[in-house]
Amino acid sequence: xxxxxxxxxxxxxxxxxxxxxxxxxxxxxxxxxxxxxxxxxxxxxxxxxxxxxxxxxxxxxxxxxxxxxxxxxxxxxxxxxxxxxxxxxxxxxxxxxxxxxxxxxxxxxxxxxxxxxxxxxxxxxxxxxxxxxxxxxxxxxxxxxxxxxxxxxxxxxxxxxxxxxxxxxxxxxxxxxxxxxxxxxxxxxxxxxxxxxxxxxxxxxxxxxxxxxxxxxxxxxxxxxxxxxxxxxxxxxxxxxxxxxxxxxxxxx
Amino acid sequence: xxxxxxxxxxxxxxxxxxxxxxxxxxxxxxxxxxxxxxxxxxxxxxxxxxxxxxxxxxxxxxxxxxxxxxxxxxxxxxxxxxxxxxxxxxxxxxxxxxxxxxxxx
Numbered sequence: 359x360x361x362x363x364x365x366x367x368x369x370x371x372x373x374x375x376x377x378x379x380x381x382x383x384x385x386x387x388x389x390x391x392x393x394x395x396x397x398x399x400x401x402x403x404x405x406x407x408x409x410x411x412x413x414x415x416x417x418x419x420x421x422x423x424x425x426x427x428x429x430x431x432x433x434x435x436x437x438x439x440x441x442x443x444x445x446x447x448x449x450x451x452x453x454x455x456x457x458x459x460x461x462x463x464x465x466x467x468x469x470x471x472x473x474x475x476x477x478x479x480x481x482x483x484x485x486x487x488x489x490x491x492x493x494x495x496x497x498x499x500x501x502x503x504x505x506x507x508x509x510x511x512x513x514x515x516x517x518x519x520x521x522x523x524x525x526x527x528x529x530x531x532x533x534x535x536x537x538x539x540x541x542x543x544x545x546x547x548x549x550x551x552x553x554x555x556x557x558x559x560x561x562x563x564x565x566x567x568x569x570x571x572x573x574x575x576x577x578x579x580x581x582x583x584x585x586x587x588x589x590x591x592x593x594x595x596x597x598x599x600x601x602x603x604x605x606x607x608x609x610x611x
Numbered sequence: 612x613x614x615x616x617x618x619x620x621x622x623x624x625x626x627x628x629x630x631x632x633x634x635x636x637x638x639x640x641x642x643x644x645x646x647x648x649x650x651x652x653x654x655x656x657x658x659x660x661x662x663x664x665x666x667x668x669x670x671x672x673x674x675x676x677x678x679x680x681x682x683x684x685x686x687x688x689x690x691x692x693x694x695x696x697x698x699x700x701x702x703x704x705x706x707x708x709x710x711x712x713x714x715x716x
Contacts (some may be wrong), residue, residue: 368670372637415667
């Protein structure tokens, strides 16, 4: 089974790597300290990944966000310090086990047995895991004649599915290399697009580019301190050049 | 307070001294950076970021064999999410003990 590890902690990756090396049926293809390069890897993965060891609690993009981004995900073993997500894990057919750190060898072996049992031979020519990295226009079908200040939603193209995003629900959009990370109140999405493209779809009355890599929904600001704003759980940097415009937008007492 | 120890690492590595050395190397490299990041976030009152740092440190706490301290960290992580620093002093002592132990390895 071809495996990858996604965990922001080097200690966890070292332990999982060692345990994988003891099972001749397992082959570690790659390890990642965050989910975004793993998405790129899966998108170009010709050998096919059979099993993902996945941390839940990672900066920016959780393990659950990652699973939701993948179409036809392979078997996933969640490995986490958080006991509170076990119930959520049952919502996903691909999750075969849930290990709470620290990992013991017995517990790891039990999880591997479940992953092997979960593995179903694919019919010839079947696609392996494919990912939300469709190089199509990301923020596409707001009708061309609809001004962006009156549009209430747009669609993103994720793995050939058009997913509706309510504009007012967006907290933050962050540029991450060739992708943008759209954080809404409920979910996060990784889309193959640019900040410039999504900026064209977002109403100026609500959204402001506060940094080279961030656009924020100004209605979602909780507080502002020096060169940063707090939105939800995220502290977003504000560049010096954009700060005056941000302050101008505030309804000050 | 519990003393940090190598029980978990020794059990995991068995006779594999190279793997034991890898794990100890990771602790020595990763722990100071994680503690610095936590302290910076706490000083800046970035409570959610500090809670994330504590969350990550929990694994090191368990790797260092401190089961009771793990629960202290869990409570402190939850306090930080509520923007409370209750248990900060106790957690600080725990970090000092871990740093001292890591430096002695």
